[in-house]
Every structure is written in structure tokens, then in C-alpha cells.
Amino acid sequence: MTTEIKAPTFPESVQDGVVANWHKQPGEAVSRDELLVDIETDKVVLEVVASTDGVLGEIIKGAGDTVLSNEVIGIIAEAGEQAAAPAASAPKAAPAANSGGGEVVDLKAPTFPESVQDGSVASWHKAVGEQVSRDELLVDIETDKVVLEVVAPADGVLSAISAEAGSTVQSNQVIGQITAGATASTAAAPAAAAPAAAPAGGEAVASPSARKLASEKGIDLASVAGSGKDGRITKEDVANAKSAPAAPAASPAPVAKAAASAAPLPAGERIEKRVPMTxxxxxxxxxxxxxxxxxxxxxxxxxxxxxxxxxxxxxxxxxxxxxxxxxxxxxxxxxxxxxxxxxxxxxxxxxxxxxxxxxxxxxxxxxxxxxxxxxxxxxxxxxxxxxxxxxxxxxxxxxxxxxxxxxxxxxxxxxxxxxxxxxxxxxxxxxxxxxxxxxxxxxxxxxxxxxxxxxxxxxxxxxxxxxxxxxxxxxxxxxxxxxxxxxxxxxxxxxxxxxxxx
Structure with missing residues (x-):
């Protein structure tokens, strides 16, 4: 089982960051809350720590790479698993495919006009391992003037994606690969639908600040429901859990009731959604x-x-x-x-x-x-x-x-x-x-x-x-x-x- 390492949520005024340096290498053991990588923005250096014990299995974004808010930058494998250590720029491996042909065809970004320097991968319409047909739309590449479409050059299976959504690509850059003549494996579908990350051994996944607050207040994180991404427990979750046991079980006295009515009501959930500007x-x-x-x-x-x-x-x-x-x-x-x-x-x-x-x-x-x-x-x-x-x-x-x-x-x-x-x-x-x-x-x-x-x-x-x-x-x-x-x-x-x- 693997756990994704993600860049932190950048402040509203920060659009992206740059990976400064990794403190661990693929194959090395890591401990929960151990510092793994520093990400430098134009205002501050942010630290990313391990969310679980295990082995650093893969570095997706190497030193010097530009990353967006909450972008996946690496993978942590369980300690018992064989840790893989591919290069940071290696394309995502394809699920097993029943090969009928085997010829690998490069999927390239289009030739940009002279006035366009580069583009960003907007979205992939196919996932790795899925069947594709010749001239079928695979990916949209967005420039500062127009959205360009990249279609499949042959029938087969999308075997690799080397430029994920949000990545910057140059003219004619290889962004993926197609195995021509192959057919998608039906056995790979359930695995692809599995959750991306789950706590090891049923242990709760919490942010460092949430763990610190829980330790100070004596709260068992196993009893706290996480509201963060992938069920992660936030500091606010711990603070709310602290106040729950303190609620009176019996009807309060009239004076206490009046005092309670004068107290400010807890604010409702205020939802925010952050998306990169196109x-x-x-x-x-x-x-x-x-x-x-x-x-x-x-x-x-x-x-x-x-x-x-x-x-x-x-x-x-x-x-x-x-x-x-x-x-x-x-x-x-x-x-x-x-x-x-x-x-x-x-x-x-x-x-x-x-x-x-x-x-x-x-x-x-x-x-x-x-x-x-x-x-x-x-x-x-x-x-x-x-x-x-x-x-x-x-x-x-x-x-x-x-x-x-x-x-x-x-x-x-x-x-x-x-x-x-x-x-x-x-x-x-x-x-x-x-x-x-x-x-x-x-x-x-x-x-x-x-x-x-x-x-x-x-x-x-x-x-x-x-x-x-x-x-x-x-x-x-x-x-x-x-x-x-x-x-x-x-x-x-x-x-x-x-x-x-x-």
C-alpha cells in the first residue's frame, strides 16, 4: 500500500513553488512527521513531512521542479514493500495490458506557433491502461491564447503519461506513450479504482499541528473524524473534538441556560475551493x-x-x-x-x-x-x-x-x-x-x-x-x-x- 506525498496548500497570493531539496532518497526509511522535502515559494520556504511510517518509494518532483498547490510530489511505500526508485521524470507505468502488437508510439505535444513559448496540460481524457482509438481525443494542452487538442496516433492502449495535468510542456515534447495494437487488461480496472491512500494499519493520518494539539489535550486521534483531504485530521478537527465531551448531559440551571444563550454560536462550515488560474x-x-x-x-x-x-x-x-x-x-x-x-x-x-x-x-x-x-x-x-x-x-x-x-x-x-x-x-x-x-x-x-x-x-x-x-x-x-x-x-x-x- 502506498501513500502520496503532496505539496502543501499554498497561500492565496502564492501561485506555485519550487522543490528546493529532498532530505531523503528513494529506498530510505522514513518516520511519521519526519521532514522529507523543502518547497520554496516567492515568500517563504514550506516543509513537507511524512504522513506515515514507511519507505520513500518514488520522487515525482525533483529539486528545481515547479509544483502547484497540493500536487503529488512523491510516494511512500510500506516498510515491508520493495521500494522503487525511478527517476523524477520517469513516466507513470501502465497497468498490465494484453499485448497484441507491442510497438510503443510516442505521444507528443503539438507544434506551437512562433508566438507561443510553452503550454500547460489541462486535462487527460484517458487514464493509463485504457483502450484508445486512432484520432481519439486524449489530452488538452492550454496555451495563453488557445486550447490545443492531442489525439491518438494509433489504436492501442495508453501505456504511459509523462506530463500530468498542470505540467508545463514545450513544443513537440513527449507527453506519453501508446502501445499500438494492445488491448486493455480488465484486471487492472479494480486496482485503478481503489483509494489513492489509506492509513497504515488503521492508524489515523493527521497533520503535525493536529498531532501536537491532540498530545497536549490528551485526545485519542483514533476517535477524531478527519475533514481534510483523504480523511486527514486537521487542527480544527482536534479542537472541535476537544469541546464535544464537555457538553452537559443534563438540563442546565436557568442561570446557566441564560449564559449559554448569550455565548456566540459556533460558525458553520465555510467551504473554499482553490484551483490554479488557467x-x-x-x-x-x-x-x-x-x-x-x-x-x-x-x-x-x-x-x-x-x-x-x-x-x-x-x-x-x-x-x-x-x-x-x-x-x-x-x-x-x-x-x-x-x-x-x-x-x-x-x-x-x-x-x-x-x-x-x-x-x-x-x-x-x-x-x-x-x-x-x-x-x-x-x-x-x-x-x-x-x-x-x-x-x-x-x-x-x-x-x-x-x-x-x-x-x-x-x-x-x-x-x-x-x-x-x-x-x-x-x-x-x-x-x-x-x-x-x-x-x-x-x-x-x-x-x-x-x-x-x-x-x-x-x-x-x-x-x-x-x-x-x-x-x-x-x-x-x-x-x-x-x-x-x-x-x-x-x-x-x-x-x-x-x-x-x-
Whole structure:
């Protein structure tokens, strides 16, 4: 029976740590609460002690390796077992397989684009020893821009995993192995389903602080139920167990009852869940922080009457969909086209800053922000000036569907000279969008809401939308930004202006 050695739970402000040094080597005997390894973070050095007596069987994370909170870094075997001592980087061994072929095929990470340095293994869809089919999805690798899928190169059995979930991998790095032509052993299934760790000889597993407190208070750990991971007894479990026997068995006197009612009630369980930030989320955070610190960002607002556009959509919606092979007539196509026309009239909004130079782009590549379960991505519509509204609508819809499935390519999310984001689909009434560097401006659309408006001296209820334009004041003056936003407003309130280019 083996017990996992795990990195401690890092504080909220610490993302990962580095294994400083191991105090024991594979094959050496270890005692419960004996110091095994030091893990160094950017703030403190944490000590990991043995949770049971036994023999250090395997070191999974060697000195210098980066580890995450609660990641498995080693294995303790029982004293009577033969201790294994594989290298820290050795792949996980496969369960027994009925080999029909025997050829071992390396499973490699994909070739990353030039702009991507490395990736993280997000999740494995197969476990070691399971049957796989050619082109079956095995593992997702997450970069700071996109999630890449790795499929099986052949039929067989997944015989080894050398890069567990959370591991950092390089382009074309071997992350596992497949035994081609083999079939999975049914006998290995029950073993795989067994619990990962159990206390040796029925003895309770407790943290060092819990053992110390139990020793001071004279509490038998065997009588304490552990609430920690894998049934581990925490210091709080011991403290709660201490107070339980002290509860009065009989009804207290009235005075004592009144005093008890005045005492504070014990707090209920406050559950927290800690998960590592994904590479995509970290990349989004870096870019947003960089935009707010490296640009002179300012936002100007306006409002647009959506009634003309809504009337036109109502009139031509069915005919548009029938004519253009099911393409739906929405608002994003009109706003994208309106932004394109405005960019041609105000080329400085379509420009970007490169060092001490201003780069003016002779094309309009408009990014459209799309929300996914993993975060916000911005696929780019290339050469919008050459696209029809039907093509724009179809492309945006395709981007949205593929983004939710993680199927967008990196080349589809790079570049862009201007961005549109629509918080209105989530109910946002007003916001200040953040720039997408190196672009100099971003347009924010919002919820359509009926409001009383003064029209020719009379009050009318009209469907109105607030528009927000955030821009880099280093490149754009307020006059240019305001006139650009007014141009979009005029195109939307009178769509014929775009057709007539007036």
C-alpha cells in the first residue's frame, strides 16, 4: 500500500513553488512527521513531512521542479514493500495490458506557433491502461491564447503519461506513450479504482499541528473524524473534538441556560475551493493590466436610437435568411460595417503606436469579443471592407460556436486594428471597455432599453442603446474620438448612409 506525498496548500497570493531539496532518497526509511522535502515559494520556504511510517518509494518532483498547490510530489511505500526508485521524470507505468502488437508510439505535444513559448496540460481524457482509438481525443494542452487538442496516433492502449495535468510542456515534447495494437487488461480496472491512500494499519493520518494539539489535550486521534483531504485530521478537527465531551448531559440551571444563550454560536462550515488560474485567464489578466498601465485610456459615451435598425431587421429578417443560406440578420453585422465605414473616415482610430512611430493601417481588421467558458477571446474579421453583412454575420456566428468548443486557431485571434465588444447580451447597460493593445480604440455595445426621449418637442418611448468608445489619448484627441463615435451613431440611426456613403 502506498501513500502520496503532496505539496502543501499554498497561500492565496502564492501561485506555485519550487522543490528546493529532498532530505531523503528513494529506498530510505522514513518516520511519521519526519521532514522529507523543502518547497520554496516567492515568500517563504514550506516543509513537507511524512504522513506515515514507511519507505520513500518514488520522487515525482525533483529539486528545481515547479509544483502547484497540493500536487503529488512523491510516494511512500510500506516498510515491508520493495521500494522503487525511478527517476523524477520517469513516466507513470501502465497497468498490465494484453499485448497484441507491442510497438510503443510516442505521444507528443503539438507544434506551437512562433508566438507561443510553452503550454500547460489541462486535462487527460484517458487514464493509463485504457483502450484508445486512432484520432481519439486524449489530452488538452492550454496555451495563453488557445486550447490545443492531442489525439491518438494509433489504436492501442495508453501505456504511459509523462506530463500530468498542470505540467508545463514545450513544443513537440513527449507527453506519453501508446502501445499500438494492445488491448486493455480488465484486471487492472479494480486496482485503478481503489483509494489513492489509506492509513497504515488503521492508524489515523493527521497533520503535525493536529498531532501536537491532540498530545497536549490528551485526545485519542483514533476517535477524531478527519475533514481534510483523504480523511486527514486537521487542527480544527482536534479542537472541535476537544469541546464535544464537555457538553452537559443534563438540563442546565436557568442561570446557566441564560449564559449559554448569550455565548456566540459556533460558525458553520465555510467551504473554499482553490484551483490554479488557467494560462488563458492569466494571459487575459496580463493584457488587461498592461492596457491600463501602458496606455492613456479615456472613454467617451453616446446613445443611439435603435428603432430604424430594428424596423429594418423586422422587415427583411426572413428574406435575408432565405437569400443568404440561413445567415441571420443581427445587429453585430451592422455595427461592424458601421465601424468599418467610420474607420475609413477617421484613419487615426485604425492606427497603432509602435515605439515612437504611428502605424496607419490601410485595411480594417475588426476583432469581435466572444465569451467562452475559459475566458474572453477576440477572433478577428479580416478585411471587413470587402465583406458583406451576410458574410460578417455568418463568420461571427461561426467564431462563437467554435470558441465555445475551443476550436479557434491562434492565427484567427492575432492581429486586428479595432475591437467591438457587446456586453448587452449579458444585460450590461453601461460600461467602460478596456483597450486591446496595440489597438488604439475599442467600441462597447450595451443593452437595448426603452427610454422616454424628446423628439420634435414631444416625448416618445424609443429603444435606446448606450455606446462607449475607449481610446488611447496618446494617439487620439477627444475631438477625433467623439466624432468617430458620432459617425457610428449616424450610420446606425440611418443605415442608408452606409449604402450611399454619405
Amino acid at each position: 494560462r488563458l485567464r492569466k494571459r487575459i489578466a496580463e493584457r488587461l493590466l498592461n492596457a491600463s498601465t501602458s496606455t492613456a485610456m479615456l472613454t467617451t459615451f453616446n446613445e443611439v436610437n435603435m428603432k430604424p435598425l430594428m424596423d429594418m431587421r423586422k422587415q427583411y429578417k426572413d428574406l435575408f435568411e432565405k437569400t443568404h443560406d440561413g445567415a441571420r440578420l443581427g445587429f453585430m453585422g451592422m455595427f461592424t460595417k458601421a465601424a468599418c465605414e467610420a474607420l475609413k473616415r477617421f484613419p487615426q482610430v485604425n492606427a497603432s503606436i509602435d515605439g515612437d512611430d504611428i502605424v496607419y493601417h490601410g485595411f480594417q481588421d475588426v476583432g469581435v469579443a466572444v465569451s467562452t467558458p475559459n475566458g474572453l477571446v477576440v477572433p478577428v474579421l479580416r478585411d471587413v471592407d470587402d465583406m458583406s453583412i451576410a458574410t460578417i454575420e455568418s463568420t461571427i456566428r461561426d467564431f462563437g460556436m467554435r470558441a465555445k468548443d475551443g476550436k479557434l486557431g491562434i492565427e484567427e485571434m492575432t492581429g486586428g486594428t479595432f475591437t467591438i465588444t457587446n456586453g448587452g447580451v449579458f444585460g450590461s447597460l453601461l460600461s467602460t471597455p478596456i483597450l486591446n493593445p496595440p489597438q488604439s480604440a475599442i467600441l462597447g455595445m450595451h443593452k437595448i432599453q426603452d427610454r422616454p426621449m424628446a423628439v420634435d418637442g414631444k416625448v416618445e418611448i424609443l429603444p435606446m442603446m448606450y455606446l462607449a468608445l475607449s481610446y488611447d489619448h496618446r494617439l487620439l484627441d477627444g475631438k477625433d474620438a467623439v466624432q468617430f463615435l458620432v459617425a457610428i451613431k449616424e450610420f446606425i440611426e440611418d443605415p442608408a448612409r452606409m449604402l450611399l456613403q454619405v
